[in-house]
Amino acid sequence: MAPSIDYQSVASIYEAMRVEKVNGMTVSDLVGGGYPFPIAVHFMSHLVQYADLCRTDNIWDIGCGCGRLAAALTQHIGEQGSYCGVDVIAGLVDFANRHIASRFPNFRFLTLQQKNPAYARWQSAGKSPVLKSLDEACAPGTIDLCIATSLFTHLDTAMTRGTLQSMHRALKPDGRAFISLFLLDRVTSEAMRRGTPAFRFSHQHERGVWVENAASPLSALAFSLEAFFELLAEQRFYVDKMLYGGWAGRRRFTSGQDIMLIRPMA
Template sequence: MATAAANRNETSPDLAALYRRMVEANRFLPIPRAEQSFVGDGDFRAIGAEFLELFIRYGGLRPEWDVLDLGCGIGRMAIPLTQYLDASARYVGVDVNRAGITWCRRRITRVYPNFVFRHLDYQNPLYNPAGKKLPWEHPLPFEPASFDFVIATSVFTHLSRQDVKSYFRQLAEVLRPGGRLFATFFLLDDEAVAAMGRGGSRLTFQIREGWSMFEANGLPVRSATAFRSEFVERLLSGNGLRPCGSFLRGSWSGAAGGVTYQDVVVAEKAGDASPE
């Protein structure tokens, strides 16, 4: 796994930083009340602005691209994207949590009609325990090759191995040739395991030989799940996705050089065409 510099998109770092500052400074963008938000700790607006910069800098996101946000939650990534995507671009946010989708429709779609949100009634022990569907039985409701950029931030860190495999297959299908996947994980390799062993992380995963998925010790089911880097590499290659450079290390394990808290994977769908 690489540090941040290895995957840097050298054509846009200044632009990315500019948009991040713009979003952080814009106090008129909607923000949920603390009791409405279910996306974890940290500053809601600052984290969204941080990821907008990461999407541009490392994902190569362009303003005219059509974007799918898997696990959009309560709009933490959508809100900064309203300040970057063109009015002609299409953003679709999907989530299993109905309350987050309702909030996004009321606060975002009414101002930015090209930003739409859809509820997926998939079972999830944290966010939709009464869900009636399973992702491997009910595919995402989108046509093949309909998006240029797919976001999955803090999604695969809460899912089972079977869920992740199903979503990867579906996300690869809805990506256009040359489209990009930007996803975050807790990835386990020798350096991450060593850092956890030194007490550098508030998360600890019980490591077992022969396993690819691990749940954090002492937390409710699916609160935090980690995967071996090799497992994610196989997922990419098995679904026609090629990494855009090395995986980017996060700071969650206590290892040095983290680009953000979770590890970042950027991959491109194979094919002759690229998003224009």
């Protein structure tokens, strides 16, 4: 983490995340709960360390939520850089536009008009600009860094495939994508068997996709490592860095979820 970053000027945005609600739930709870500020700072350190975050980056954050990462990113991105956040919950996008885009002109937030059954309760109409498809958010080959933290934990195979395709289209040839998700492999399964993990993912939903709650599969899901690598290869990405998370009870880990830095193949 760059020690010179002072997030004081955005502290009030993080306070608002714990107070303002969308259809009865605070915006911070809607994006996973906990204290949003330390979570954002934690991710900033990973973005700097593993994704070489720099001030001129053009960033596309898919599943940006209320701007939990964006508020901290305002202190890392300079005037030559830019940030576009997209989410399917208009109330979260409106929050981010009111609190972040209104103060930082190179930041913008858009609502993607797409249903996600896990979030249907909160998906009502908002005021922010609306996209009919993800590809409308940015021109091809213009993005340096795609971010998708805890997005593929809520998308099935078809949705994941479409999102990876849009990421590949948007990224510059030397761009990169920082993603976090739940991945199942033999070590994870063994750690889950030994300990008391936060999730067990014991219901199979699709080939290579396991869910926590069969009645609401997109509330929390995990991909088998093989299935996710297949999707990456199919959408012409390679894995540059792989950092296991501690969610399943691994003894050595980097973050809560598994993190990957992926890059487009030519």
